[in-house]
Amino acid sequence: MPVVSFREALNQAMDEEMTRDERVFLMGEEVAQYNGAYKVSQGMLAKWGAKRIIDTPIAEAGFAGIGIGAAMAGLRPIVEFMTWNFSLVAYDQLVNNAAKMYYMSGGQFNVPIVFRGPGGAAHGLAATHSQALEAIYAHVAGLKVIMPSNPKDAKGLLKSAIRDENPIIFIESEVMYGDKGEIPEGEYTIPIGQGEIRREGSDVTVVSWSKILQRVTIKAVEELEKDGVDVELIDPRTIKPMDWELIFNSVKKTNRLVIVEEGWPFAGVGAQIAYEVGKNVFDYLDAPIERVTQEDVPMPYAHSLEIRSLPSVERVVAAVNKVLYRD
């Protein structure tokens, strides 16, 4: 199987879908002339031309709205945010137009659009540029939220997102764009709403996604393995709709659950997972559910504090030991 980087996988997905469907186009800040702020759209202007690869001014609310209007008019836009932090400038467009148009037009206008870009903290970008916003978008009725953790999932899910008839929030990560991984040969898609067991285990279920899964949780699982703890690691891949059955069945087997996420604790995605598990598989739990999240503070600029603020291997190991009554 070919090995590609995360950004190449995204590039392939967009390229293949543009080949497959002439209504698909990409727009955003520096996606064309500069080949993308993170080089995700490398070579796309040269191949597809300025009609389908469109540089926008620094005006997120404007180009997000143009994208929504284009989708309503029958096109299938991909709108890149340089980072998801900047989507907050376009929040009204996403929440009040993209998410609600199909409902408020009585089914006359659906909005088949993909908003994509990197989310979460990179390194030393401080409070306003280091936010994990998946819980905020997953909260909004009418939006789907996808967060792949590797090139294979990124490509398969982005292709599904472009083909979906609904507005999609597709969150990547600056620090993962260079990650390399195997992808299947040829055409493939991954269904939205289908999670994956990344490692089978019997002692405890750990749910984690995106960069934190790749950079923190997997390392913690390796540490725990050395300590004789057999973790079942679940990557939901899609935050909304969540693959509940996958999580429920795993908890039925292991009786314990730890959720590791990059976002803040209050009303985080993990809080919803804990509620659903408590409600649906209560009789299988052997310990209170634990969560590992970012501390409930704006991201500090100081690197030492940034590290302390984010979930760490130590904190994940401690949470797993707690639900195993090993602390």
Next chain:
Amino acid sequence: MATKIMMPKLSDTMEEGVILKWHRKEGEKIKQGEILAEIESDKADMELEAYDSGVVRKIVIPEGGKAPIGALIAIIGSADEDINDLLKEGGAPPQKEAHISPEQKQPASIATAPASPPPSLSPHQEPTPIVAARPADGRVKASPVAKRLATEHRLNLATIPGSGPQGRIIKRDIEGVLSGKISVAAPPAATIRPGTSEEVSLSPIRKTIAKRMSESKLAAPHFYVTMDIDMEPAMAFREQVNNATDIKLSFTDIIIKAAAAALMKHPLVNGTYLGDKIRQHHYAHIGVAVALDDGLVTPVIRNCEQKRLDQINRELRGLVERARNRKLKPEEYQGSTFTISNLGMFGVEDFVAIINPPEGAILAIGSIVERPVVKNGQIVIGHTMKVTLSSDHRIIDGAVAARFLQDFKKFMESPAALTL
């Protein structure tokens, strides 16, 4: 600042307590509200919560040790402060009494006060719930999966030791029992060598019984009145109820209800002697003596005069079970106005009981016996039961006791009247 932890007063009659278990060792941290120790009082085993967070600096009374109320049992403080002064100060009188209700605080020398007449009980003097010491409320803590597994395998969770926080029973405990690694059986009995004697120190419950029974018999001039009850109507009534409903009525249920009905007609028998006056209760809170391995306890059914037989039946079952498991809450064994003691199930035909102070009387119930009786001038086989009322002559005279028993007999022999 370091705080002294004193032996709390966990029941009205408690004078000293035994530390069953310390949940923290010296040097370990504890948070406010976490369980610090388990303490055996004269009535039940209770949990003592920490009312401050800190480090357990000193355990003064070890597990198994006894201490009077107000005695210093431990010190909680910060890890490095000097506690020598506190240790020198020692215990009583208690200085921090978050766990003792205000009324009980007045006599600071409870532990050393001469035996005073037991406080009389009335609704406005119901014992105040203890704040910091949570009674073992009969709730077994178990994780959801442990509960499910226990149900599947028909295990009694109450018999399984929990290894989780605060004794929570978790999956591995159930698996341990199922695999035979954890034993739920009682510890093996000690072997006794012939020709030897041994001294066993009194358990708190035994001490309370000894003290209260002596006090009662010395202070209250007892006299006894016995009466024969024809039990055939009650037997027929019970059979009818048990055949027609899901209720499994016991003779004790009927006796409690008949006694409550008779007490309402004879308030003196339901009274308390107060030295210069008599307190008469307009409700029948009836205590039922329940035998334990090492003593007895009398759970109370309140307002029996208002309760239906099926309510009494249900309540009594719950109380007896909790009494046997030593899980009664103080309000479940305090405040009775009259007591019933039944030894009929042991084949005892009749006996006399000692009044349970501060009550005025107690009814001793014998077994139902088959014997020849004269009915309509004919000798026939009948079923009778002897009951003996022990009365405090300071408030109850012979005729009062006799009239009470006449009414009790009337109700027992016309049980349908108890359903009105």
